[in-house]
Amino acid sequence: MPEELPKLRCVSLAGEKMSLQTLERWAPAVSLYNVYGATETTVVQTYARMRGVDDDPSRAGVAYEKFAFVRIVERFEPNASGVAAFASEPGFVGEIAIGGPCVCDGYENDRERTNAMFVSSPLGRVYLTGDRGSIDASGDLFLCGRNDRQVKIRGHRMELDDIESVARSFPELADDAVVFYEDGVLTAHVRISSPRYRAEDADLYSFALERVVERRLPAYAVPRRIVLIPRDEWPLTSSGKTNRPLLKSWLESGRTLVFRPERTPPEPGLETILAEAWARALGFSEDGGISGVGALDAFDALGGNSINVLAVSRALEGDARLAFSTESSNSSRPRDENHVTGLHVGEAAALLRQSGDEPAACAYGHVDGPFAPCEILARPVLRDYAAYLRSRGVDVCGWCSASAAAIDLAPVASRRLLAACGRGVAPVVSALLSCGVQATARCLGAAAASSSEDADIVVNAILERGGVDIAIEASNAGTLATHIAAARGHASILIALLKFGAPPGARDADKQTILHLAVRGGDAETIFVAAKACKQLRTRKGGLEAWDRWKRTAAAWALLAGDAQALAILRDAGAELTSLEADVGSRWVHGTLSAKSKVQMANRPERKRAAERDVMRTLIDRLDDDDDERRAAAGAIRELVCANAENRASALVLGAVPKLCALIRKVRCLDAMGALRNLADEDKRVMYVAASAMRALASKCDANAERLARASDVAEIVARMCDGMKL
Incomplete structure (x- = not known):
């Protein structure tokens, strides 16, 4: 990269046609020269100072004076023994011939090839390069491909070099390409740019490449057979050039396979x-x-x-x-x-x-x-x-x-774009968007849900094309991409969406805001971003204390998860916490927020996170209080000990069982029954489940409560079980 070489002043490139990305990257930074020649004529014969990013990469410039001359062959002698005339009209396209002192004697021990390539002309002995080109009115040489690279496809003449140039014109997708035309079929070998390329994404890359080519070339020139090769497997010669003969041999021998979509049976009819x-x-x-x-x-x-x-x-x-x-x-x-x-x-x-x-x-x-x-x-x-x-x-x-x-007649391109967004394949998304495929809110949501490392790149690409309208478009369930990003713990994506105008206080079908979902997701950085966005909103507009359909605030969800860090973030943002929430939040000794785990949401090994012992101790201590928050403490313990052996062990060691039993005797607390059910051994668990079910039925229906009262007091049943429980 130019910025890595600040003292570099001049760069000359030869050997292969200069790419557009090379021109765009180096022309503004150094004196960039495009040079051209052949080994048979002492390597370099022409040079062109590239004027800038708008210059033509095929411009090879003028010949070095007193060393070489370059001409375009207009016609050959009848027996093809030499050049009859050179073109005098600017823009005439023909074979390039090089003459002058630079021309060598020929090929050693190969007289037949020497006679074919080194021929006479009106200007003396010249070398026929096999390249095609033209010279404009100012004397600049422009390269137009090879004689042996021009083919006839369905009656149309086409330069394979032109197809290759277009195939590599989107460097985020493919930075090199080689096209062969055999048995009436175009086959393109492309070198994938992205180091994150996966074989399962081959369908998306192939589809995007076809769309890139067909935007600039007629349909007959679009390769339908595509060989995708990762960058580190692309064959090179000893001089660093693409090894075309080896690629062709690989294709003919079957070593490289042409991508073909997984067979989808045709619909009946x-x-x-x-x-x-x-x-x-x-x-x-x-x-x-x-x-x-x-x-x-x-x-x-x-x-x-x-x-x-x-x-x-x-x-x-x-x-x-x-x-x-x-x-x-x-x-x-x-x-x-x-x-x-x-x-x-x-x-x-x-x-x-x-x-x-x-x-x-x-x-x-x-x-x-x-x-x-x-x-x-x-x-x-x-x-x-x-x-x-x-x-x-x-x-x-x-x-x-x-x-x-x-039959679904939705555009194939739209479906492929949606799939690429969901997989987070940034090069394919960028290519399809540049080809005019329209992104939708579904695409944005799929990208926000992706676990790919390039998910934020995909989201930004969609936002740049769709703007604020696509950022505020919700699904039928009221879900925005911001909700998905918050739940998935994608802080950078959430920041990008909010900057593009996505409303921070928007609610989904469960009346949850980005703050609810961020807390439930558990990523500290995302919680911090969501809290900062919601702190300026009124409660009814989705502020820090907004309720969801279960009458829970974001802090209530943090308490249920035993997430002291989340409670500390909410407290610092200005949320009004209950005394229990504030007590648990104070157990978080915070300085710099913890770094985001890259696999936290993608592959979570446990259903519940382990809570800090200080958090569990605080919750158990609050079971002795006389205020209403002891029920909330029992509910938090119930959630924490569910499906987490480490939390269960902490609760037993810290003496949760006798305090839960006492709470049941005093106020018949359903959450305490649930906590005991989760803590009980196998012999007692069935009885606690039954007791919880009876209590739930009684609390929801007066008739059930009367029947249960006539049979026995549920509290006494639970108390007797608690008395016999091993503490």
């Missing part, structure tokens, strides 16, 4: 008919096994091309099971004997594409139907093409009304 047509045209087995077509497979990724797509079009056109819905306002002309939708005479013209998704013109008629090959190739994913057919009124006979309701 239209998708199944499409899958059958694809399988027949592609030569797949008809048993629907591993080689069967899935709903998320892409036609060209499975080997589809401009030849076998014609077979699909014919099959769909002649399938009697398909019909146009008369209810569709979007449908084409009805099918009848006088009109055939799809292919006409001269069907090869369907392979030509104009702008957008409109069908191409045909020299012997025209193709205007949804079964045209160009329409299939424009929507290569089976489910996407099925959705397009329905939008044009095409469906299975007798299926039109039912299938639309049975």
Whole structure:
């Protein structure tokens, strides 16, 4: 990075095409030169001082004077023995030739190759680089790829280097790419930038990469076969360049596997008919096994091309099971004997594409139907093409009304964005957002709930795109992303949401604020953030003493959890605590708040946290008081000793049992019964459960209380059990 080398003044880069990210990073900081040449001509022949971030990375500049000259070949001799003429018109694209004193004698012991590459010209002996380029009016050389890297895809000439350049144009997703075109199929090898890449996220990375490429290139130039390679496994040559031959050998030998989505069975009806047509045209087995077509497979990724797509079009056109819905306002002309939708005479013209998704013109008629090959190739994913057919009124006979309701036609991109947010895959989220996919409040909530280390990056990316509107949009249950972040203990995410205008006093369906949820989550830093946000609010507006549906404040939840630190934070924020809450909170000796545990909410090993012994002692001491807070103390003990052996042991050692028994005798305290139930051994626990149940029934219904009084006094039953309990 430039900031790590403050004394560096000049950088010259050669060997591979300069990337946009390199230009953006280094041009403002140093004198950056883009140099070009070939080993056969003493390595470097041209140079260009890059002017800034708006410069073209393909500009290689002018040749070194008295050392080399660079020209563009306009035409060769009839027998290809030499160059007949060099281009004189600025902007002419052709093969780059280098001449001058820099040109070597040739290849040792390889006369055939020497004669092919070192040829005569009107300016003397030159070396043919195999690179394609042009020279503008100012004399600057611009590189346009390699001669051997230009291919013909569905009748269109395309530079594989251009596809690679676009594939690596979003460095957060992939910082290098190599594309091969074999057997009519484009296969892209990409180097994943993120060190946190996981194989289970391959579907998201592949989908995002396709969206990035198709925004800048036509559909036929989008690779549908993608090989994802982690950064530390990317093959390099001894000089640090990408080892292209090794990548190709890996692909041919099967060492690297092309990503293919996990097979999703086609839905009955239209998708199944499409899958059958694809399988027949592609030569797949008809048993629907591993080689069967899935709903998320892409036609060209499975080997589809401009030849076998014609077979699909014919099959769909002649399938009697398909019909146009008369209810569709979007449908084409009805099918009848006088009109055939799809292919006409001269069907090869369907392979030509104009702008957008409109069908191409045909020299012997025209193709205007949804079964045209160009329409299939424009929507290569089976489910996407099925959705397009329905939008044009095409469906299975007798299926039109039912299938639309049975199949989710939500945009695939939106679903992938939601999945990426939930997994916290920041590079994919950034790529999809840059491609115009709209984030929703669900995406924001999913990111706030994610346990990924990049969750805060995802949230900030969504907020920058969606603004305050998306931050204040609630679910049907009234839940905001702030509620989720507070419950999950994501302090940094909560801060970001509040800064973007999310209301701190908003309540969910349980009338809980971010402070309630932060306290229940147990992360000290998040509690501190929530308390600071709520302290300026009135109680009815979600302030520090706001009640939830259970008539509990945030402090009451902290007391139930025995969380002295949370109570101390609430006290310092200005919350009005009961004397018991204040007493427990004073047991926290605090200075700097404890650091956030990275796995606290993601993977909690115990159901309950262990409480400090001082907290347990304070609660037990308050059982002797005569005020109403002894019931609250009994409730806190009941919660703390539930499902936590360490807390149970502390309560027994500190003498909780006799005090709980005395409280039951005095006031028939239900919470004390529950605490004893949780503390009792196996022989007594059933009786305490029964006693608690009887007490609960009596407290909720007068008739139950009368029946229980006629039978026996529940307090005496419990007292007798307490007397026989081993203390």
